[in-house]
Structures are given as C-alpha cells and as structure tokens.
Amino acid sequence: MQRYLAQRLLLLLPVLLVISMLVFGLMHLIPGDPAQVLLGFESTDPAQLARVRRDLGLDRPVPVQYLRWMARLLRGDLGTSVRTGRPIADLVGEALPYTLELAAYGLVLAVALALPLGIAAGTTRSRLADAAMQTFTLLGLSLPAFWVGAVLILTFSVHLRWFPVLAYPPLWRDPLGNLWGFFLPALTLAVPNAAAIARMVRASLVGVRGEEYVTVARAKGLGEAAVVRRHMLPNALIPVVTLVGIVAGYLVGGSIVVEQVFAIPGLGRLGLLAIVQRDYPVLQAVVLLVTGLFVLVNLAVDLAYVLLDPRIRYG
Amino acid sequence: MAEGVAPRPALRAVRPSAGPLRLLRRAPKAAAGAALLLAVLAAALLAPVLAPFPVTEMHPEARFAPPGRPYLLGTDFYGRDLLSRILWGYRTSLAVAALAVAFALLVGGTLGVVAGFAGGAVDTLIMRVMDVAFAFPVLLLAITIVVILGPGITTTVLAIGLVYVPIFARIARGPTLVVAAQAYVEAARALGQRPWRIVTRHVMPNAATPVLVQATINLATAILFESALSFLGLGTQPPYPSLGLMVSEGRNYLEVSPWPTLCPGVAIVVVVLGINLLGDALQELLDPRLRPTWTAA
Numbered sequence: 081m082q083r084y085l086a087q088r089l090l091l092l093l094p095v096l097l098v099i100s101m102l103v104f105g106l107m108h109l110i111p112g113d114p115a116q117v118l119l120g121f122e123s124t125d126p127a128q129l130a131r132v133r134r135d136l137g138l139d140r141p142v143p144v145q146y147l148r149w150m151a152r153l154l155r156g157d158l159g160t161s162v163r164t165g166r167p168i169a170d171l172v173g174e175a176l177p178y179t180l181e182l183a184a185y186g187l188v189l190a191v192a193l194a195l196p197l198g199i200a201a202g203t204t205r206s207r208l209a210d211a212a213m214q215t216f217t218l219l220g221l222s223l224p225a226f227w228v229g230a231v232l233i234l235t236f237s238v239h240l241r242w243f244p245v246l247a248y249p250p251l252w253r254d255p256l257g258n259l260w261g262f263f264l265p266a267l268t269l270a271v272p273n274a275a276a277i278a279r280m281v282r283a284s285l286v287g288v289r290g291e292e293y294v295t296v297a298r299a300k301g302l303g304e305a306a307v308v309r310r311h312m313l314p315n316a317l318i319p320v321v322t323l324v325g326i327v328a329g330y331l332v333g334g335s336i337v338v339e340q341v342f343a344i345p346g347l348g349r350l351g352l353l354a355i356v357q358r359d360y361p362v363l364q365a366v367v368l369l370v371t372g373l374f375v376l377v378n379l380a381v382d383l384a385y386v387l388l389d390p391r392i393r394y395g
Numbered sequence: 396m397a398e399g400v401a402p403r404p405a406l407r408a409v410r411p412s413a414g415p416l417r418l419l420r421r422a423p424k425a426a427a428g429a430a431l432l433l434a435v436l437a438a439a440l441l442a443p444v445l446a447p448f449p450v451t452e453m454h455p456e457a458r459f460a461p462p463g464r465p466y467l468l469g470t471d472f473y474g475r476d477l478l479s480r481i482l483w484g485y486r487t488s489l490a491v492a493a494l495a496v497a498f499a500l501l502v503g504g505t506l507g508v509v510a511g512f513a514g515g516a517v518d519t520l521i522m523r524v525m526d527v528a529f530a531f532p533v534l535l536l537a538i539t540i541v542v543i544l545g546p547g548i549t550t551t552v553l554a555i556g557l558v559y560v561p562i563f564a565r566i567a568r569g570p571t572l573v574v575a576a577q578a579y580v581e582a583a584r585a586l587g588q589r590p591w592r593i594v595t596r597h598v599m600p601n602a603a604t605p606v607l608v609q610a611t612i613n614l615a616t617a618i619l620f621e622s623a624l625s626f627l628g629l630g631t632q633p634p635y636p637s638l639g640l641m642v643s644e645g646r647n648y649l650e651v652s653p654w655p656t657l658c659p660g661v662a663i664v665v666v667v668l669g670i671n672l673l674g675d676a677l678q679e680l681l682d683p684r685l686r687p688t689w690t691a692a
Contacts, residue, residue, distance in 0.1 A: 098527050109543045218675070222667040224619050224639070226626045227660035230646045234653055333532020337623050341646070351535075352627060355542055367539060374532045 084386065088379055095375060100153070103368045104146050107360055153368075159361045168365045171350060176369070178346035181251065182338065183331040185262055186269030190327060193274035198281025202316070203289075203308050213282060220275025225334070229268040229341035236264060246343045265342040269335060273327045280323045284316040291315075321388055325381025329374045424679075428672025435666045439485035446479035451634050459652035469654035471645060477655060481662045484636040488666070491551050491631070492617035498556030500610050503563025508598055510564065511571030512590070522568070525561040533558045537620065541629045551630045555620050559613055566609045570602040608681065611674040615667045622663050638663050 115132040133139050137148055152159070158168035200206070201213035237245045243264055244257075251258045288294060289312070297311045298304075336348030343349075351366035353359070438445060447465065454460075454474035462469045468477040510521040528536070540554040574580060574597055583593050622639030624630030631637035638659040645655030 095527060095530050099530060106539060106543065218668060218671055219664075222615070222664050222671050224622050224626075224642070224660060224663050224667075226623060226639070226646075227642050227656070227663065230642060230649065230656050231660065234649050234656070238650055330532065333535045336534055336538070337627065340627060351538070355538070355629070363542065367535060370535055371531055375530050378530075 085383065088382065092375065092379060096372070099371050099375070100150060100368065101146070103364055103371070104149055106364055106367065108142065110360060158365045161359055161362050163357045163359045163362075168362055171362060172347070172365055172369060175345060175347045175350045177251075178248065178344050179332065179335050179339070179348065181258075181262060182265055182269060182335050182344060182346060183328070185259075185266035186273070186331050186335070186338075187324070187328050189266050189270035190273040190277055191324060193270060194277035194281060197274075198278040199285065199308070199313070201278075202282040202285025203304075203312065213278060217275040217279050220271050220278075223271065225268055225272065226337050226341050228271060229265065229338060232264045232268060233342070248344060265338050265344060268341070269331060269338045273331065277320065277323055277327065280320050281316070284319050285312055288312050288316045318385070318388060321385060322381065325378065325384070328381070329377040332373045332377065333370055422676060424672045425676035428669050428674075428676060431665055431669025432673060435485055435669060436489070438482055439489050442479075442482040442486055446476075446482045448476035448479045450479050450483045450636050451475065452479075459648065459655070461652070462654060468658045469652070471641070471655040472648055477641075477658045480636040480641060481638065481659055484638040484641060484659060485662065485666065487548070487631050487635060487637045488618050488621055488639075488663070491548060491555070491621045492614055494552045495555035495617045495621075496559065496610050496613050498552065499559030499563050499613065500606065502556070503560040504567045504602070504606055506560070507564040507567025508571045508594060508602060511568040512575050512594060512598060514575070518568075521564065525564050528558075528561045534620075534623070537624060538627070538629055541624065546629050546632055548631060548635070551621055551624055554624070555617050558620075559617070562613065563606060563609060566605050567602045570605060571598050574598045574601045604681065608674065608677050611670060611677060615670040615674065618663065618667050618670070 115129050115138055137145050140148075156169060158172065160166065161168055161171060164171070197209075197213050197216060200209040233245070236242045244261055247257070247261045249257045249261065293315075294307060294311055297307045302310070335346060336351065338344070339346045339348040340352060347366050347370060351363055351370075354362035354366065447467070448454075452475065454466075454470060454476075456474065457466065457470050458472060458474040460466045460470040460474070466476050466478070468481065470476055471480070506521050506525070510518040531539075537554040537558050540557060541550055544550040544553065577597075580593055580597055583597065621630055622637070622642070625637040625639030626643040628640075628643065631640055633640060641659035642656055642663075645652075645657075645659070649656055
C-alpha cells in the first residue's frame, strides 16, 4: 500500500507539471500581447506598455518566465488581479469554500438519491421500482442543469417562497440557514449525477445477483434483506465507488454552471468574471486550482478503492 | 457466455416489416426515442418553412406574450416569437452537437485504432497524452479552449469535439487491441496485406459497435454541453438563436414571464431525452445487465 501510494504520488508529478505548463501557456495562447491584454485595449501609451512588460518579466525568454512563475506559485504567490489589484490568493481563498461546499453537498445529495433507487430497482425485481428508476435516470440525464436551476428558483423561491433567493450565509455562523440556502443549488448539481450513480448501482447489483455466494447465502436461510446488505451490496458497490469518485471530480468543475445560475460567488463565477473582464492571471489561478483539485480527488478515489476491496493490493 | 442463459428478448426479434405498433410494444424505448428524434430533426430541417415568424423579428407591442395566438409558445423580452426561435435554435444545437461528435469520432477513433494497432511507443505516447487531457474537468477544458480561440460556432464545435477526443480514443483502442492479437490478423499480415487494409477490413468493423454507442451517448451530452456553453455566454453568440442562450436571456425576467425560460428548456429536454432513449435501447441490446429487471428470468 505504501509503495502504491508512493508510486501514485510520483506519477502525479508529471501530470501536475504538464497541467502547470498548459495553464502557463494559456496566457501566451490568448491572441495579442499579454501586456496589452492586461492593460486593456484602450491603453496605447508605449512607456506604460514597456513598464508592464518589465514588471511581469514579459521581456524575458518564455522558459525563464515559466520558471519564475512556477517559483512564485510554489511559494503560494498566485499573483495580483489586474482588475481589482488584489492578491489572487485572497480572491481564490474567498471563493473556494463556496465551491467546495456546493460540490460536497451535491455529492451527498446525489448518493442519498441514487442508493435507495438503485437498490430498489436492482434487488426487488419490482416493475414499479424499475419504472421509477428508468424514468428518474432518463430524465436526470436529459435535463440541462442551468435550466433545472432556473425552474427550481422559479417554483420554490419565487412562487412558493420556501427557499431564500440567493442567500448563502457562512456555514459556521448560520449552519441551518446555510444548508437551507445551498439546498437548491446542491440539488441541481446532484440530479444528473444521481441518475448516473443509480444506474451503476442497479447494473452492478443485477450483475452480482446470479453469483454463487448469493445462492449460498439464501440456501443457508438468510433473509433477503441480510443477503442484500451483507453479501450483494459490499461486492456490488465497488464499481460504484469509482463512479462516485469520478462524479466528485466532475462536481468541482461542473459547479461553474450552477454557481452562475444561483449567483454563488465560488470559483466558477470568479473564473467567468475573469473571462469577461480579461483578468487572465485570475483565470489562470482558477483553472490551475480546479484542475489540481480534480486530479487530487481522482487520486483519493483510487486510494479509497484499495482500502475498500481487499482483493486489490497494488504494488 | 455461460450456459443456460435465457434467449435475448426485445429488439432482435423485431422484424422491420413488423410495423411501428409492434415495434412500440416490443421495444418501447427505441420507438419513443426514434419518434422524438425524428420529430426534432424534421422541425430543425423545416424551420424555414415551419417557423411562423422571422427568427429575429421583434414585436414591441407583444413583449412577454403568454402562449396563445399568434405566438403559440409566447414571446420574449423583445417580443420575438419563441416557437420560431426554438425551431431555429434546434438547427444550431443539432448541427454543433453532430459536428462536434463527428470530429471527436474521427480524430479520437483514428488515434485509438492507431495506438492499439501500432502498440509500443506510439501507443504509449498517444494514450499518455489522452490521460493528461482526462486530467482536466471537461467543462473547464472547453471554456479554456473558447477563451483561447474566441467564442463562435466553429469554436464551440472544436471545443466540444476536442474534449471528447480522449473518450473515443479509449473506446476504439480496446477492441483494436483484441483484434490485433487475433490469428486471422496475423495471417493477413503474413500474407502481406497492407496495414490500412487490415485496419479497414478487420479492425474497424469490430471497433464500430462500441464507438457508435458512445457516439449516441455523446450526441446527447454534446447538445447539453452546447446549451451550457451558450448559457454561460461562451457558445453560440447572439443574434444566432440557441436554446441555451434563450434560457440565459429569459432567466433574467423569470418573475415577469416564465415562458422564455421554460419553453427552450423543454425543447432541450425533448431532443436529449429522444437520443438517450435510443442510446439506452442500443446499450440494452448489447449488455443484458442493463435490461429491465422484471424481464430477466
């Protein structure tokens, strides 16, 4: 296990390196002179342009620029926002908790929706459970998240007034208000993923249903509930864990749309605002951070896999 | 295959001559999906004929009209007919999604077949590049591509297509590896057949099924993808009608009139649901574990 962990962490390095190069390259791939882009296209003063170029080190060769950027990055210095003049680390630090909470909440709701449905459809052979499951998953996978969000706001916030409109008090100050305020966005994020997970739970349970150990468990007189809980689920849920992990990674990136619909000041909105304002250093930081999170979540899932399945012993 | 497996139910037993009613009974998902998709395709193709109003024509006297006559689905902020805009929006959505998936299928499929067939360093190189692409969250990757290339219809096609390339490369590589190891491929090689001929005659037919199923699934996600990008203002640009853009414009006036938000959303659901139903039917045909639990013995 330790060897596997070391191996995976070592493999992470080249991936992170390539990602950092791509994100760095982003600035240079955007058409136009970065200094001009940073100053805004209204500014035509050559002296000012030269100063920005010197300040940013844009007059140095690109590899040197990259190394300097990396060195600053490793010290936790993400640079300064061109539009607000604030340190990007601060901006990102304010936005990150919103995105992380939204993703975590969305994941919990997705699993809470998916497990009962998938288990009911996968173990009971009830026509009703299967029809409910089919309807839910097909719809869940066919609904555009931004539209679901808008419809939820319209129904529950505007008309029924059950939920506050776009209020997100901090979790530590008003935990209930926070969970209530985040419910609709988290649900929006959860629905398509719950559909995908429920499908996997069902398919996986159907897959183990004919296994000999299930027949043996029944033959020795175990009740159906115990057969499902003790013998079918532990085996069937292994591939589900992988999918939940993929979903977790996706939620971090996929929250961009939901943040926009519900006006949540998270990383996604920060990134979109940066695009609109051409605040590319901020965009760079957001892309780097979200991608880094995505990679780390995927690693965590692979490790969880080893802990869950005693048959898998890497290394 | 294990022994004693029940004969396959559903689609295979349906003859084309059996008629739509029989098909509906034996394969309800495939029939419903095909019907929805055909209706949307017809609507998109016939938009110039079917649309009751020019797509950008404004009727200031009828802003936010509810569904009725003459605006069957109502109008938006500018008094533009929603039905006409949805019909034209379908053209954009379907064209962008189909082109993006075709691009991914061609590029990704080729890369996957080449990687699986060539093996060795070529395989390693191609698949490692694909792995790095997989390390990016898809929406973020697409947005980054849009920022670099500038928004527009061509960019949207490229952004979605590029994001899907690694998926098709992986899907095509698997069956290629299996086929490349078969004795008849070795025989074909020994007989001096050219590699591209082996690929087209032996490898491609075997890789075609999983690749096509994946293409169906991705067609549905590509439509959602295009609408999400347009919703964020990074996909189809105004004044081109796009379903995602319509929702984005309508959402600012939710409290005034829900129709400009609701109608294009339902339009998206209809087409994506149609494709997903077809995709499900296809997958069930290929994977017995996915079939309805109450039909399996």
